[in-house]
Structures are given as structure tokens and as C-alpha cells.
Amino acid sequence: MSAALSRPSAVLFDWDNTLVDSWAVIHAALNETFTAMDHPNWTRAETEARVRGSLRDTFPGMFGARWQDAEKTFYDAFGRLHLENLTPLPGAAELLRQLAEAGAYLGVVSNKRGHFLRLEAEHLGWDRYFNQLAGAGDAARDKPCREHVDLALGLGSGKAGPAAGPDVWFVGDADIDIVCARNAGCRAILVRAQPPTEEEMAVAAPDLHFPDLSALAEHLRRL
Template identity: 45%
Template structure:
């Protein structure tokens, strides 16, 4: 694994980075598509096209006049399923505990609707780890714009830069991190197609949270 700068802060995406909600999100997405009269996506297509916030995605697909209809079906389906099905990725909490032990600032930046994101974080009892939990609609723009990542650092005393790792699973996450001037770390829980990473290559790549622990140990072990 490529060595990364010593971190002062580690910011995380949420879905498919810390938690595995993919099956729930995939089912909710296809429920919304079918409701809108569109064909359901294959899993490969969903992985390729996912990343923008639901508002941005459904506006692209159905226009400014109909995105709210698709959005409501998506979130109604997702909310009905998620809390009974959310699970942590292996060793994710071990990594959070290691960061906390070393007094490294942590936050979450996701394109999931802010109130729903914070409900999931609270459900898992993870509020104790994060200085801020930023979701879609909380900043002036959503990922891949750097605004939510910059917002997550406000008040921490830590400026954006290489000492801030942003860990995510999508090309949208890599774009956000690089635009903010931070270290972009791709965690390959469900890696995006390689062609989507060409213009926004990650600074580092890891397979799982165990690899992140190893990178952290190089600085603090």
C-alpha cells in the first residue's frame, strides 16, 4: 500500500464506506425507477451511475418537475428498510476507536439526506466519534462539490490539505476530496469502474478497514 501523509483528520463517506447499506439502497433505487416508468438498473449500472445525491440523480433522470416524486418513493422505501438492515463493515469500529485513541478529528460527509444520515449514526451509537455529520442539503452544494467536506472541518482548527484524509468508495468521493485539496482514499468495498477514476485518481487505495489500520499504525503504532 502507498504511504499516506500523517493525518490530523479523517473524514468518512457513510454508505459502503463505514456501513453496508448497498442492498437496501439498490432496492429503493429500482423501486423508484419502476414507479417512474423507467426500467430497473442492473447492479453494475447502479454502481456506475450512483454517487450524486438523490436530488441530483433524479433531476438528471426525470427533470426538475418530477424529481421529487422519484425522491419520495426512494426515501420511503429506503427508510422502511434501513434501520433493520444496516451493518458495519468489518473492522470499521476498530479503526474509529484507533483514530479516537490518537486524538484524530473525525466527521462524516455523505450524499444521503442529512436527517436520515444522522438518524442512522445515532441508531448505531456513533455520535461519540464524529465532530460533524454532514449530509445532502447541509452545505451550499453536495458532493462532488468540496463544500460539504470543507463544512465538516469548520470549527476543528484543521485546514483542508494533505493531512485530511477523505475515505470513500466512489469516484464522486475522490472528486470531492481532490477538489478540497485533501488526501483521497478509496476503500474498495464496492470499487467503481476504473475508467471513472482516471480523471480523479485516488491518492491511496485500500481493500478494507484493516488496511486503514495498517496505514495508521505506520504513523502512530
């Protein structure tokens, strides 16, 4: 991992479990879906280990010809649960405020459906911080594909930020976020309590790792 980087001109964030704690809602909605589809339920640990891609990329392989029925069941359950259980992660609001006041371009690249992503950002009052919120289905292809990053940077939207490159930091909690950053040529920043595993490092090592958002905020203040 790189020891130091220059201050970013733009910061893109994953959403779920990077800025907000979503595991409980995702887990509950998935198990409602599994029950309806006669699939065995997952444990919470299995959910956290397996959920990475968007539904349009993962459900066809999981449910075959019935994947659209499963998708409807999942989103019906998620829509009932997500706002009342939405929990910002410690330090998230402060970090977004710090970056916005410093004039950084801010965006989100999330494999949560764009409609739900924007509802959640508005519910938290964070929509004012972001130049662009790009959720699943908003771009031609979802994370980890380059198109999703380009959309979050405003390409073709009239809200253009800097082009994807080393001056753009991509902040996330999972291996898919690091891969996405690499696919777009951005700096990959891992934020979670656990350091990257050997398996993750072999696929795509992050440039920097922080145990939490407050540590990332302090690092940025020092740059």
C-alpha cells in the same frame, strides 16, 4: 499513487459502502421508485455502477419535472428499510475507535440525506466518534463540491477542525470521493477490494488504495 503520507490530523469518511453496507437498501428503494415512475428497474450491478451523486443533483435529470415525486417515493421506501438492514463493514467500528482514541478529528461527507445519516450513526452508536456528520442537503452544495468538505470540517458550525488540506484524509469507495478530495485539496484514500480503474485514474487518482478498512487501520498504526 503516493507511497507514503504523514499521519492525518483529520479523517473524513464517505458513509455508504465505505463504513456501512448500503447497496441492498439503496437498490430496493431505487427500484420501488422506478416502478412507481414507470421506469425500467436496474439490476444490482447497474445500481452499484451508477449511484454516485445526491438525489437533488441526479433525480432532475432522471425524472424531469416529476423528480420531486420520485424523491418522495425513494425516501419513503428508504425510511422503511434502512435501519433494520444497516450493516457495518468489517473493521469499521475498530478503525473509528482507533482514530478517536488517537485524537483525530473525524467527520463524514455523504450524499445520503443528513437526517438519515445521523439516524444511522446514532443507531450504530458511532455518533460519539464524529465531530461533524454532513449529509446531502446540509451544505450549500453536495459532494463532490468543496462546500460539503468544509461543513464536515466544522466551518461555521462551532466545531471547527483543521482547514481542508493535505493533512486531511478523505476516505471513500468511489470515484466521486476521490474527486471531492481533490476539489478540497485533501488526500484521497480509496478503500475497496477493487483497485482504481484506468478510467478513474485518468480523472482523479487516489493517493493511497487499501482493499479494506482493516488494512487502512494497520497502515495508520504504523505511521
